[in-house]
Amino acid sequence: MREKFLLTGSWQFQLDPKELGEQLQWMSSEFNREHWLFTEVPNALDDFGAKDNPLRGYEGTTWFSRTFFVSETWNKKDIYLVFEGANYLTKVWINGKFIGTHEGGYTRFSFKIPNDIINFKYSNLLVVKTENKSLENRTPGPIFGWWNQGGIYREVYLESRPKLHISDLTVRTYVKSENEARFELDVEVKNTTEISRKNIEVSWKLFDNDKQITGAGSTNMSLLYADESRKINFTADIKNPNLWCPENPYLYNLQVKVTDGDITDTMQLSVGIREISVDGTKILLNGKEIVIKGVNRHEDYPDSGRVHNLQWLIHDFNHLKSLGVNFIRNSHYPNHPEFYEMADKYGFLVMNEVPLYFWGEMVRNTSYKDMSALEAAEAQLREMINRDKNHPCIIMWSVSNETRGGRKHVDDGNRYLMDCARKLDPTRLVTHVSNHWYKLVYGYVDGALDADDVICINEYFGAYSKSLGGAANTIEDIPIFKEALEKALEDLRSRHPDKPIIVSEFGGIGIAGFRGNAYPSEDYQAAFVKQHLEVLTNFKNIRGIVYWDYTDYPYHKKFVFDYFPVGYYGLVTRDRRPKKVCDVIKEYFKRWNC
The missing domain is CATH 2.60.120.260 (Galactose-binding domain-like)
Structure with a gap:
């Protein structure tokens, strides 16, 4: 035990x-x-x-x-x-x-x-x-x-x-129809004793919520040498499965046992039966088209910072459900393991990401192009996938955010990381999140977009002067970026006609309690976000819209972005007080259906 x-x-x-x-x-x-x-x-x-x-x-x-x-x-x-x-x-x-x-x-x-x-x-x-x-x-x-x-x-x-134990479990599920799914299980067994172990039984059972067995299997290893590991593969058809989805986040209980009569090891795992895929410009969950309505979310809590807080997490999940959110992008790093357990239970779709951020060139007079960073990202990608690969909530791996796309070493690096992710886990979608997707903004075009399963782009038209149309500093200015954003999206679609597109970041700054028609008031933020949503929800080729960010969050004191030491993009403050923009998100997410 x-x-x-x-x-x-x-x-x-x-x-x-x-x-x-x-x-x-x-x-x-x-x-x-x-x-x-x-x-x-x-x-x-x-x-x-x-x-x-x-x-x-x-x-x-x-x-x-x-x-x-x-x-x-x-x-x-x-x-x-x-x-x-x-x-x-x-x-x-x-x-x-x-x-x-x-x-x-x-x-x-x-x-x-x-x-x-x-x-x-x-x-x-x-x-x-x-x-x-x-x-x-x-x-x-x-x-x-x-x-x-x-x-x-x-x-x-x-x-x-135990010295004879389960060293790894991998679950894969494929939906054949509403009435049948294929269940695959890899069990890695390790013998750390000083002698060979004989007649080792490896068995598994899958229980539904009524504790009824819906699938089972077993096999025997006649011999496992000292200090040897071996992987055992199981496959079974599950009849009339309860398919996991945001509307029905049904979880089975998987129990796996290894024993040679003298030594026994067991493990339990919650399992959701579901399959994620793409079909042209569509994203499919269990063979049915889904629309991504999401938020980015930093793992940051009042008083404790990065330290996990289950009570605040439950608060966040309940509030996000009330806004019509079905998707969370973990920006820009893997969260605490309990986040994924709760997302499985609540039915949130999740993008998990490694923190390769701004890599590839000079950024704000700071050099960040060391190739060792790519090696560190690969190591973290492997650890992330190995830890989180069995959570049904995760539908997508992201290998980077806002790297300096358009440079060969950056494009090659993103392609390499995406290939690694696919080899580690062929059952999920793989992407990198790009802000170099429109040449007229940055002068470069990301060369790795064609390697994405889903193209994920960040857009802040109207927020900065470099954005076409210029910065919208007052509510009256906001319409100036509408046409430029529409043209940029049309250009992207013309270059990639057969891939799903998710706007993985958009948003505006608003400081709670400040009112008026100018940046950075709550009124300005609500109007700014509304204009973006008008464009994005009316662009027929977008399959997902993800707001930046759910909460206000602190920057390190050595970084000051957008004039402030805090990212005031939040739908809520750091202590979770809703801003006016919440109503805008809720209105559009409730009615938008691609």
Whole structure:
């Protein structure tokens, strides 16, 4: 049986902006930490608490430590230390011994702990070093449009697994008709004992909500060598399936078991039976055309920043449902695992994205074109897909946002990442989100659009002077960009006549409580968004409209976009107070049906 021991709660921490800790042996069991301060984990250290927090905006190295005990019953099992998220570069020591390192801030990572390092009778010392600098060889890099908060901002836990265990599960579903679906299951089994295991039974059962078995299968492996992994494939036809969709987010319960009589491991998984595909310019869910009505959403909450908050998440989901939203783009990084569990239950369609943002050229006098960033993006893409591949809510993988399309190395990079995503998961749509889709705006045309399953474009016509028609600074100015936007969309469709198009970002700034006919009032924001929706909902070839952004969100203090340290694009404020623009979104989403 698997067991989990949470390491959340009180930790000690120490800042290390000059990178002295390793030289001074801060990871050592003998090092005196009595002067280190205390904090709660998980937290977003540089955004946690009051606005006058002295660590607000800190970029650099921070060390964390705590002690823990391990039950002696775990001595005959594999023990893993699991991080749901720590940003960005993480190093780990247990009892003074180096365990491993990880790069990337938004995906789960784990380390197998050698049992001879663990003390099963006395306390153990865990020391973690995190560093969240914005560097050109990273993803995200030196410039991006959100606050890339640091520290251990998601849960940490110990997990025990039997030495004969399930190391991976992959579910694929295909809808043959309303009355039949094909269910495919890959089970990877690993033997970490020192001897070969014989006569291993691998079995699965799929239960409906009435706890009735709707599918099952089993097979035997006659032999699995020591330290060997093997993948077993199952296929079954499911009769009269309850198909998962936004209107009916039906979830089955999958139970998988591996045993050789002496050692047994089991896993459970919620499964939605559904299939996503494209047909020409249409997007199909279970063979039926769907229209995407969505929002972008940062994982950001009042008082806790990037730290997951289930109560606020449920609040957000209920409010989004009331607005007629059926789609959420996780901009611009994988969210906490519970986000996807809840999206499965609520029936939201989701685009999951890696944070390769603004890559490929000089951006605002900052260079971001190091090819190492592409390697970091690929590693995070693999981790994201491996973690989230079994969630029915996810219909699309996005490999980047607003990279400098039109340059060969950028176009080639986006194509490469999309090929990687398709090889890892051939059942979902793959895209990259582009703002270089119209030559008259940027002077370049993104050369990777033809590799997208769905073309996703960001448009901010009327928001900036570089947009054709100029900036609309008052309500009276707003009609000036209408014709230019219509022509740009027609040009895009003429170049890509056979692909679905989603406007993956559009929006305007409005500060709550400010009124009047000029930028940045709530009245101006509502009118600006209404004009965009008039154009977008009347353009017959668009299959999805996704507003930027659901909430106001903070920028890091070194970035000031649009005159403000906060992105005031939100339908609601950071503390979730609705703005006037909510009514506009609700009106158009309720009546628009492509």
